[in-house]
Amino acid sequence: MPRLNFSIARKVLLYSVLTTIIFVSGYTLGVRGFRLETASFPSVEISRTTPKSRSDIDFALFWRVWDTLDSSYFDSSKIDPVKMVYGAISGMVAAVGDPYTAFLPPEENKVIEEDLSGSFEGVGIQIGFKGKQLAVIAPLPDTPADEAGVMAGDFIVGILDETKGVDTTTVGINISDAVKMIRGKAGTKVTLFLLRDGKPETIKVEIERKAIDVPSVIVTYVGENEDIAHIRLLKFGGETYSEWQTEIKQINKHEPKISKIVLDLRNNPGGYLQASVDIVGDFVKTGSVAVIEDKGGDRTNFKTERFGTLQDKSVVVLINPGSASASEILAGALRDLKRIKLVGETSFGKGTIQEPLQLEKGSSLHITTAKWLTPNGTWVNEKGITPDLEVKDDPETPEDEQLLEAIRQL
Secondary structure: OOOOOOOOOOOOOOOOOOOOHHHHOOOOOOOOOOOOOOOOOOOOOOOOOOOHHHOOOOOHHHHHHHHHHHHHOOOHHHOOHHHHHHHHHHHHHHOOOOOOOEEEOHHHHHHHHHHHHOEEEEOOEEEEEEOOEEEEEEEOOOOHHHHOOOOOOOEEEEEEEOOOOEEEEOOOOOHHHHHHHHOOOOOOEEEEEEEOOOOOOOEEEEEEOEEEEOOOEEEEEEOOOOOEEEEEEOOEOOOHHHHHHHHHHHHHHOOOOOOEEEEEOOOOOOEOHHHHHHHHOOOOOOEEEEEEEEOOOOEEEEEEOOOOOOOOOEEEEEEOOOOOOHHHHHHHHHHHHHOOEEEEOOOOOOOEEEEEEEOHHHOEEEEEEEEEEOOOOOOOOOOOOOOOEEOOOOOOOOOOHHHHHHHHHO
């Protein structure tokens, strides 16, 4: 394994994330929830008819390249019409230039289903890119990666999996390929080669994969008298709100009565819009949670009509650069509607909404259909939400400085 020496500071606030980070490491932000049907690659019927809506487009070049590959490529076993069609569709969608509008073949679509359900086999890390280098956004709590000492911000410079015959550096790798290499059957092992800020040597970590069931909500009680509920919200999946309700009932039954909450949205990459709207409704009276603006410029208020049981609680929200999309909707709404203080670092900055369109045989098209704004009309896209109190977490100390500051604020 070649030794790479990166001296890239942890202080970088913005993640430069490639096309599929929200899809594979996080969760798709959609107005409606959805279920996926996956299957093996289907047969493909190929027609050379030009679409009537685009009769002015000459497809001759496309078919010339197709026919040349089919007739002249030296290894005919590599000519798979199904994969070629999927590749052509993926390239066409990518040409739009929107990193969140993407075509997902069945196998990649299956990964999304697993991520949204929170159940899969692997090591339990959310990955993305810092600059052009594959990096750990965060290890999920109590997973093999967390137990092995993998840390948020680690650069993944190599992946070794002897069972798959994979031994590669990560230069030029994409998210989908990285996920395929790192995930695998429970009981098998993968080795990650990591670079960590402040450590001159490459760190080699061997991790045994396990079946992982990631909860949406984790609650602990903190403060001198353990009278503050620290609610870690890890994702906005299909079961998030039902898990949330279960935990909130326990908080409201807690003795002595809990009157203060730290809502922790750090490293929560988002998910279903409706889940975030429902959770806002537990903190505020009826009102607009987000403003949705479609391609024609028409605006619609996305409202909650719940009468929440947490309206009388004192709340501080924690955010960081891993807080994206639905997390930002929740944080922005609580600040705009209730002037709840945000503590931590500037959030990711994803201000668009994707609709999932299920296609044949388990493939799907995720297409950006609108942008969202906070109740006060702020568009956070590419800017993120700036916290009211900026506090950085020092990875060299055992303390969680951001959480400690949130407790002090309460």
